[in-house]
Amino acid sequence: MFMEIPSLLVDLYANGRIAYSVIKDFVKICLNSKDKKLQGVYLEVLLEFCELLRRTGCKSDDRLYVFCRDSFASLLTLVGGVSFHNPKGKVMLRGVFDCVHEIAYKLLRFLDLSMNCPTGEGLSFKVVLDFVKFSDHLRMGLAMHQATSDEFLNCAICYTEGPLFAGVVDQLHIVFIKLLSKMDKCLEVMEDCLVNKKHGKGDGAAVHNGWSHYIIILKVLFHISKFYSSAQEQFWGLFLRRKNVLPHMIVRYVKKTDDHRWLLENRIVTDFESRRHLVMMLFPYLNDEILGYEMLIDRSQVLAESFGYISQAMPRSLQGDLLMAFKNEKATGPGVLREWFVLVCQEIFNPRNALFVACPNDHRRFFPNTASMVNALHLRYFIFSGRIIALALKKKVHVGIVFACVFFKQLAGNYIITLEDIRDADPIMYSSCKQILEMDADYIDSDALGLTFSIEVEELGHREVIKLCPGGESLVVDSKNREKYVHLLIQNRFVTSISKQVSHFAQGFADIISCSRLEFFQFLDHEDFDWKLHGSENDINVEDWKAHTKYLGYKKNDRQISWFWKDAGVALLGNTYLATWLSLRSLEKCPRSKRRFFCSFGHQ
Template structure:
């Protein structure tokens, strides 16, 4: 009975012994996989290039084209991994690289080498386009040596900083996308080595390498995440997403506790958008092969690396969604206090404008998991007023917020109208006019805010005016608003005008508060609107 189960199963588990250090790898693969794909899997674990590996089974060297079934490999088989002799086809590359390794080791010992940065940079620039150089570069562990030099206490650490940045810039400037895809692995290696050395978001070199890794991913385009090296790359992308998400959670807490949201960096939001996009692309490919939601580790028994990413991204999603729920509640409390005149009414939190971007990323992640979209919409339905406020207040014509329209119940009419208006072609400001949404209870304050930010050109096109929670628009609403504002302008409580000491029937504009009245007066003259509001007593 056991024999029948074994022959039916296409899954294998066997052992690969590395002869130079006596370590053993446990490998899981299907019988149909080729020896070449097996070597790629081993390379992703050991960082040893395929061309430097030889697999021996039962005294025979396995060829790349053979499948594991053709090689006769069964469960619990023992294979030997041995290295190849260094290629004699490119002795110049090996010799030059050995010299660079010895130079870096001298710098690590604290020796002073004049022009070390230039020597290493010239070497990298000269050999980086050589097809053999990548394998030599990784085999000699130059990334590890440079990071060790960067973390050393000697003054030579600045050499490593300069060399790593120059190397990454060279990779970004390469014309060959295929070659850029090869060196993508080096960029990830620098990120992982620096992270292991306790470098975080406040380390300039680490941030530079992480940003460059994202830029290389974009330049390379589609990365095949469905092979062993691709799985390692996918894990590397997730590590960046996880790290940035932790930073975002910290700054979201800061945005709730700090009234103005100072310190909430847009760079973290932008990094989260970029890396999560690459990660979603990779997981979407995995989802397409299984045609199911990524709701658990089922389907990834042979790929524990992918299974771990799937589970952990789900945890990141839940944490960020819960934190956004808290932030939107705090935001609502602040706006309510402002409306009732409590606290600092002039406070505008700089972090609020970033919330809508984070929610958009969470929406796209929710599509990968069973039940996640329902959880996402439930939070937005609970925070409907704040979502609508953010879209009306902070969205721009260049933003794509159509995802919100997928569930109409999470937005109000005003928000949906605003989104619909933004879908029209972008026209000249003069033809569109100037759009305002005014709360009657904050008439003068909000009118001052809108008009003070407007330039003369936009006002020449007229006003698209609407009162909050009212559907009426058009010239009649504009006229009503002008009358009400002018009445408020001459309200003695606001002290916008000062009585003439010699003639109580005359008033002079208060020099410090004159901008609003001046623009309003110009607007009425420009559009031939007659207002009888000069009734001073």
């Protein structure tokens, strides 16, 4: 650098392409170095080569320039980025921004081509990846500043101590706005194509290959938006305007290997189908190297024997296929597995087994039973229950039950249960607490209710006084502390008393998924989880089902067939178990469509 060798080599290259192999060999030496100190020096040299080549008029697609720029990005990754607090780091970060700026404007041109090309061939994946790589390094440097200032970046910031870095924040904001505006137009074109495809018009049926890259670009813009207070509003505003096209992009283009968590930060821009797709990405891959886990279950002992198999299994062994059959029955396959899930869940959530309690006004909705310790193995059963529910979700089986709000919130890491949360779980307690809060202040201050911050509970024939707070037995409830009393009462009933049951259920659930349990539940609304477990009442369209039914030994006008379809319709409307039986025992995938089913009728 002192002898200006890079400058001389670049001059030779510019005036006759003589030094091409010399520069390339030197860059390879830089990349192969394992010495951390040398890597830092080489990083400066590679940036010098990039800037010199750019000044000599090398185009952004020049082979040597692209090679040097890619090598600069690779070495940045090896050294872990650049430090914002290092004086040389500011210069380095300026060089990174110059690459971002250059690639962003190239990306804008490619996006224009993409909009004008129905097949999407105009968008270069290499340019998209380059934009991602350099943007990530720039964000890491800027994040260091934001972490120390604890504020959004101010576009008017001028770094007097590093003149070369001055204006980067301002220019990055301009790049963000231009790319966001261009993406708005691209999504508009995409939306029109999807509408045309739906109605069978124009080029709507063409597959737009460039669409898969849009989600990558939007992810980078999302991260950049976090540096500017107004940018986040602009970013999510785009998603709200193009809300119809985002779910299609998520379901079709987001893969399990992608970091898709940013899409769930603002659930308002997604729908149930896209959220379900994203959450399913949190389950580990089906491991073909693991032999299928085999189970042979006696129907009369379905809970006990299932508990033995599932609770004793190592979590890794459950990452393969589940292969099960009922004793003395020949039937096997997905239908039998779905039936087993439903039967096991019916037993787990059967009040007679004292594990869960059904909500009085909705017998499909459950939460842990405070008296579950009547069974000495109750905590192991809660681990087992968590595994079963996670496996059912993984296999996309609707087991016919849902969770009470008080249970779901705690699984999502929210242990503050409100009065409205307990409305379904305990209507009597809800009504009593509401009356206490609405009662005339003078009346409650007269101690006419005789309430203190202690309660008497009875479990398994044993009565016990529980203090809601220290000294609670002598602290009288009045108009000033009644809100605290109601809060502590609810927390004791629905959090403290079932904390072990909830934590063991969560432990079992976490054994099956590939992320933290909190992450899984925080990405879903309560209603989303209901749908995933129970399904929609309109999951089966009887008329569509009838239209795709094959009859073996019967005709569609036979009495038995008429009865069958009549009962099917009644079952779906009446929410009886017949609908579940139909979906488990007689539905098979129609070979012509993954979304259609048919029923095969035989004499047996």
